[in-house]
Amino acid sequence: MGACRIGKPAFAGLAAVAAFTSFLVPARAELPGVEDRRYGLGSVNMFLRYAQVRDPEAARDLSGLFMGGLSARALYGKRLAYAFGLGLELGAGGAPGFGFGFELYPAGVAVAIGPSGYLGLFTGIGVNGVTARVPMTLVLPTEVRLELDVTKRARIGALFAVNWTPADDVRQTRTGLIPFVDETTMALTARFGKTFEKYGTLMGRGYFFRLERRELMRTVFLGLAFGWQLDAAK
Numbered sequence: 001m002g003a004c005r006i007g008k009p010a011f012a013g014l015a016a017v018a019a020f021t022s023f024l025v026p027a028r029a030e031l032p033g034v035e036d037r038r039y040g041l042g043s044v045n046m047f048l049r050y051a052q053v054r055d056p057e058a059a060r061d062l063s064g065l066f067m068g069g070l071s072a073r074a075l076y077g078k079r080l081a082y083a084f085g086l087g088l089e090l091g092a093g094g095a096p097g098f099g100f101g102f103e104l105y106p107a108g109v110a111v112a113i114g115p116s117g118y119l120g121l122f123t124g125i126g127v128n129g130v131t132a133r134v135p136m137t138l139v140l141p142t143e144v145r146l147e148l149d150v151t152k153r154a155r156i157g158a159l160f161a162v163n164w165t166p167a168d169d170v171r172q173t174r175t176g177l178i179p180f181v182d183e184t185t186m187a188l189t190a191r192f193g194k195t196f197e198k199y200g201t202l203m204g205r206g207y208f209f210r211l212e213r214r215e216l217m218r219t220v221f222l223g224l225a226f227g228w229q230l231d232a233a234k
Contacts, residue, residue: 037078037079037112037233037234038078038234039076039078039234040074040075040076040077040078040081040112040233040234041074041075041112041116041118041231041232041233041234042072042073042074042075042231042232043072043073043074043147043229043230043231043232044070044071044072044229044230044231045070045071045072045208045227045228045229046069046070046227046228046229047068047069047070047071047208047210047225047226047227047228048066048067048068048225048226048227049066049067049068049069049210049212049223049224049225049226050064050065050066050067050223050224050225051064051065051067051212051214051221051222051223052064052221052222052223053065053219053220053221054219054220054221054222055218055219055220056219058217058218058219059133059134059216059217059219060095060132060133060134060217061095061133062093062094062095062097062130062133062134063093063094063095064093064094065091065092065093065094065099065130065221065223066091066092066093066094066099067089067090067091067099067101068089068090068091069087069088069089069090069091069101070087070088070089071085071086071087071088072085072086072087073085073105073120073122073145075110075112075118075120077110077112078112079111079112080109080110080111080112081109081110081111081112081118081120082108082109082110083105083108083109083110083118083120083121083122084105084106084107084108084122085105085108085122085124086102086103086104086105087101087102087103087126088101088102088103089101089102093130093133093134095130095132095133097130097131097132097133097134098130098131099128099129099130099131100127100128100129100130100136101126101127101128101129102126102127102128103124103125103126103128103139103141104124104125104126105122105123105124105141105143106124106125107122107123107124108120108121108122108123109121113148114148114149115149115195115202115233116147116149116195116202116204116231116232116233117146117147117148117149117155118145118146118147119144119145119146120144120145120146121142121143121144122141122142122143122145123140123141123142123143124140124141124142125138125139125140125141126138126139126140126141127139134171134216134217135168135170135171137165137167137168137171138165138166138167138168139163139164139165139183140163140164140165140166141161141162141163142161142162142163143159143160143161143162143185144159144160144161145157145158145159146158146159147189147231149195149204152194152195152196153192153193153194153195153206154190154191154192155190155191155192155193155195155204155206155208155229155231156188156189156190156191157187157188157189157190157191157210158187158188158189159185159186159187159188159189159212160184160185160186161184161185161186162178162181162182162183162184162185163181163182163183163184163185163216164181164182165182165183170217171183171216171217173216173217173218175215175216176215177215182216183214183215183216184214184215184216185212185213185214185215186212186213187210187211187212187213187225188210188211188212189208189209189210190208190209190210191204191206191207191208191229192206192207192208193205193206193207193229194206200234201232201233201234202232202233202234203230203231203232204229204230204231204232205228205229205230205231206228206229207226207227207228207229208225208226208227208228208229209224209225209226210224210225210226210227211223211224211225212224212225
């Protein structure tokens, strides 16, 4: 319950920091707009994340989870684009247990927004779990992802994702948030770094922070992620 009390103010705080930064830094009007894109964009994240489990007993005594990984998303198209991506993470859970996750998103659609932002829907297939704690199984993920440039030095993002786990009865628990899916993820991200033009490409890079809430196996994982992001639009 302590993690829950901390989580809600933290989400609000991250949004406030991003909003406040937009007043301190020159406006994004200095950057090219979506009409200047010719091919699309790509984004790569390298990250470390930690999640605390609200009810370890529901997750087979898994109290916490520490993971590191790589995530990439790409769009091909000027305004309405084909969207695809992948993700890989490795780590360990407090119990102990080995954590692994891989997701491939071969099908999706996105709308370009601003210099290098977008609103996208990604669907795919993957496998994840924590040995002896969260059963390793096939997952069918779908996510809605929003990323926006608020200034030349700040970028914010939001994520809502759902998973279905058709091959494992233990993880087919249905969530309290949406009763017809097995797992959900909500996250807010803020990236602080420079966005600039180079060789006809708009590039952005910097460190990011993410707050997330995951629901699976009838309990909630509240987490914090830190990493480095590179994105490019052309």
